[in-house]
Amino acid sequence: MNQLNSINLAIIAGSASSEHDVSLRSAQTIIDALQASHISFTPLYLDKNNNLLLIESNNYENLSPSKSVVLKKHAMNEHFLYDSDGTIINKIDLVFPVLHGQYGEDGAIQGYLEILGIPYIGSSITASAIAMDKELTKIYLKSLGIPTVPHYILHRDASIPSYNTLSENLNSVVLFVKPARCGSSIGVSKVSNQEELTIALQEAFRHDGKLLIEPALNVRELEIAVLEDATSIQASSAGEIVCTQGFYDYTQKYDTSSSAKLYIPTQLNSEILQQIQNYAIKTHKALNCRHLSRVDFFLTGDNQIYVNEINTLPGFTSHSMYPLLWQHAGVSITDLVSRWIHSVLA
Structure with missing residues (x-):
């Protein structure tokens, strides 16, 4: 891990997306994990007008007044963060865009970083744009024989x-x-x-x-976390979502008092689990995703499997399925970020 001691990771959260608040919660969970690690980071905030600001308090959930900043290329493979006066704040080696939905998972921020030539964690422009579009995802998966729900x-x-x-x-x-x-x-x-x-x-x-x-199918809702590093692509065990009221909507996902229950890991026939894990990795590869994704499944009573969707930047809140599945496997958020940084730098 010595290589990590000399790098600075910029974390970007927020944006004009309708998932702005969830993004901040995900980023705060990641920062809380990194503060006790050897990884240096700079928290940045895209406000609801997509202005880039420096968060000096390391706190996304109670934002204090912050200075406007800009990322610029300084020289070959060197990038710095500047304030509005043109003064260098610090060097940025790579970026983790912890941005959900529009501007974060649709290829927008990835295009911006590609223009600047800044390495980043997560899927490329094309993979992000395809995975964000549920119709395009279904078209890609259907061409590979991966079952999806009729639509x-x-x-x-x-x-x-x-x-x-x-x-x-x-x-x-x-x-x-x-x-x-x-x-x-x-x-x-x-x-x-x-x-x-x-x-x-x-x-x-x-x-x-x-x-x-x-x-609306009568199914079990299952999720698999995919982890790609410099040497391998792995699928986690399966998590299951059970809603006793309504369905797994925004409130059920992010309100800790909701009726939704997460079972990690859930009980599955070993053959079904292996098939779902194989579909998860195949879906990740089919869309040419990188580093991380969460693939969501439906399982019918007669064991018919459907891929529901793939998320290229799944939630990282304290009760989000992706980090909890890897935590169950003994892989912490710090370990995840470390693996992705090594993968990017490699």
Whole structure:
């Protein structure tokens, strides 16, 4: 780990994304872990106008006034953080964009870092953009024989089918309406009649111009954490989400008083677990993801497996599945970040 003593990792959180607050919580969890480690870091904040600020308090959850900063290339393979007066604050060797959703998982921040030539943890522009789009992800996975849930795509300017038409086409009396390019279940609704569908479409179109409509299946919800470092790609054990009320929406994910329960690891037949782990790694590779991802699955009562989606920057809050699955395997957040840094530098 001696190599890590000489590098400085910039952590970027926030942004104008609808997942701004979750991003801050994820970043704070990572910072709390790194403060007791040998890894030097600089916390940066993208405010809701996407202005880049320096967080001098190391605290994303109680933000104090911060100075405006900019990342610039100084010389070949050297990058520095400057304040508004052009004074160098410190050197930045690589970036961990802890940004969920738009601007973070869609390839936007990755494109910015690529232009600056700054190495970063996480998937590339293309992989991020494809994984962010649930329709494109399904197309890629289907071409490789990886099963996904049937769906219907609806664009903002298209004619809207009736609930009865969608229900018949998707062979389900209960449907899920989802923005195609959002995370954290933002804008997702469960509907069972025309009135509910109309309201759900209005809500989902607030977040995206393309929607995904799927049947509501009677399934177990499972998640696998994928860890890629310089030498291997590994799949964690399976975690399971059980909701006693409603479905696993934004509130259930991030409200600690919610009815959702996480089982880590969950009990699965060894053959089913291995198949799900294989699908997780195959999905990660298919989209050419890097370093980390969380692949979400549905498992039916007759053991039919569906890939629901892949997240290239899964949540890192204190009760998020990705860090908890690796913690169960004996891999701490500090260990994860160390592996990714070595992978980037390699």
